Amino acid sequence: MTKISKAACIGGGVIGGGWIARFLLAGIDVDVFDPHPEAGRIVGEVIANAEKAYAMLTGAPLPPRGRLRFCPTLAEAVTDADWIQESVPERLDLKRRVLTEIDATACPDALIGSSTSGLLPTDLQRDMTHPERLFVAHPYNPVYLLPLVEIVGGAKTSPATIRAAMERLPPIGMKGVHIAKEIEAFVGDRLLEALWREALWLIHDDICTVETLDDVIRYSFGLRWAQMGLFQTYRIAGGEAGMRHFLAQFGPCLAWPWTKLTDVVDLDDALIEKIGRQSDEQADGLSIRALERIRDENLVGILQALKGGDGGKGWGAGKLLKDFEQSLWANGGGETMPVDPSKPLRLVETKVSPAWVDYNGHMTEHRYLQVFGDTSDALLRLVGVDLAYVEAGHSYYTVESHIRHLGEAKLGQAIHSACQILSADEKRLHVFHTLHDTATGEVIATAEQMLLHVDSKAGKTVAAPAAVLGRVKAIAAAHAELALPEGAGRYVGQRR
Known part of the structure; x- marks a missing residue:
């Protein structure tokens, strides 16, 4: 491309x-x-x-x-x-x-x-x-x-x-x-202009306030539009008979005198002041930059939700994001062996985003697993298990995890994760990840994981190919000289 x-x-x-x-x-x-x-x-x-x-x-x-x-x-x-x-x-x-x-x-x-x-x-x-x-x-x-x-x-x-x-x-x-x-x-602005014109009349005629009008959109059809647009939404509204039934049932409504769509509202000083005042009240002191940040966080959440639509295949803009991410992973899979693999490999650098925190402002439990999963993925790309490798039918699957929460990752905090290979053979990869506060080096959490090399089409474990195994064992041999990480081999409830 x-x-x-x-x-x-x-x-x-x-x-x-x-x-x-x-x-x-x-x-x-x-x-x-x-x-x-x-x-x-x-x-x-x-x-x-x-x-x-x-x-x-x-x-x-x-x-x-x-x-x-x-x-x-x-x-x-x-x-x-x-x-x-x-x-x-x-x-x-x-x-x-x-x-x-x-x-x-x-x-x-x-x-x-x-x-x-x-x-x-x-x-x-x-x-x-x-x-x-x-x-x-x-x-x-x-x-x-x-x-x-x-x-x-x-x-x-x-x-x-x-x-x-x-x-x-x-x-x-x-x-x-x-x-x-x-x-x-x-096309887009034509549709927006039609909605905008009708909205201005509704405010002009004191049918509702700007906040009520926005609520009508965001709590109802706006949610439908984000995933399916207009025509697909109405296809569903037609029931099992689909779009033809919908048009036959609701088409005559278009001739009813509901709309002022062809009339232009007079944006005189009084109407501008009314809209401006109501908009100020709706904002409730939030600055434009603050509203932009809220908008962006919400859009990210919507896109992430749509990325998991259609059974994980992605839907609408979420599918586009999923495809874009796949290209990023593919392009990010060409890392070469680090110059010095004789220490834990620092593989993930990130920050705790607003989408990752709970009501206390701390990173939620499943986000720790996400970061550790990203660390395993980065290691796999390093040894040649990239997107093309997975699409060809082979991969490593995580079959066991043990996570320890030793500190707290908080909103906006810079964090990084390092990986140490504890052992490896033809089918198994035993790793230990450590999550650090980037500013202080403090250990926030650890994860010990066992991964198995699989033939995903056959649904069974198989030996990794020589090229992948050679890279894995080269790192494992270097890491064997390191001290066993504190906490390796622990189980839930074990006393210190």
Whole structure:
């Protein structure tokens, strides 16, 4: 799959900053041009939020973070970039001017995407010398978490450009949807505009407050939409007869005089003040940054839940996350033997995220097992048991675990886990993991585990191949010179 090698972002506001974070966390170098005097601070805050979100989102091994560079000119920023994302304010004259300058200075084969929410790509590409490489790449905020990008071509956009843009999004964890015909506001914003217009009338007519309206969405159909969208939700509503029955039963309602959808509400000072006041009351003192963090934590939880949908295969955006993680694990499986394996192998570095803590602010029990499982996975990748190996039908399965909780891991705490191989033979791998506070070195927990090498298709233990076994035994031989870890061999309830 073709990947982006270097990106340029023109504009570093909310959307531009989100693109920058998405690229950087995918391991892509990014050059940025934004004349705003506080661009560095703004982008930095977006990146900080993105890093916190990714720490909660996945335990898969992210690539080394890309290099970020702010450039004094647009021309310098786009040099050598193969994906250029324009995210300047939504004014046609400004976007045309910026895109024309990008077109004049970028590499001949660079893709040029515009983050516009509704301007037509045909209008944007009017003055370009190479209009065939311009397309709309409309994301959703926060760009670093929400994976969708609407890809829309203009009259002069080439089919090859659309294909190339679609191919380059999955490696950064995003899903491109090709909108077949250009139309003002595309698809997503058309739907949002319809809901927004009706919502404004409901507030205007004092039917409900902004908080009540938001509650109606988030406690009902918003939950359904997150997993199945609109049409699949209504297919289920039609019962066993499906969508045809639903349309036959509820289709006539469309002619009823329920909606003010075609009427435009007058956003006069009084209505603006009413909405603003109710919105302030709803926020209850929370800052925008605090709301962003809450939003990100909730989105992570939703994505994680959807990742386990459909019997573990993943559903909707969760399946996309699952596929993205598999690619991260595959790319993270090429570690070489450490230079000095004669000490416990420090394999996992992480922080205790908000999604990992209980009501006391301490890491919950199953998260300890997750970190220790990640440590075993890292060891297995080290010896050649990577995603391709597992997909071929062989792996190591954990058959026994003993965890000791010796300290407390707390919210935001940096922790790391090290592995010592106690013994190994053709079928068995006996390991001891130690979880440390990274700042102090204090031992927080330990886990002793026995793993068996299996043929997953046959459902039985088998000897590991020579290549894997050779790597395992090389580490085991070095670790045999180490002292037996304190606590190895203990059982539940054993006195100290």
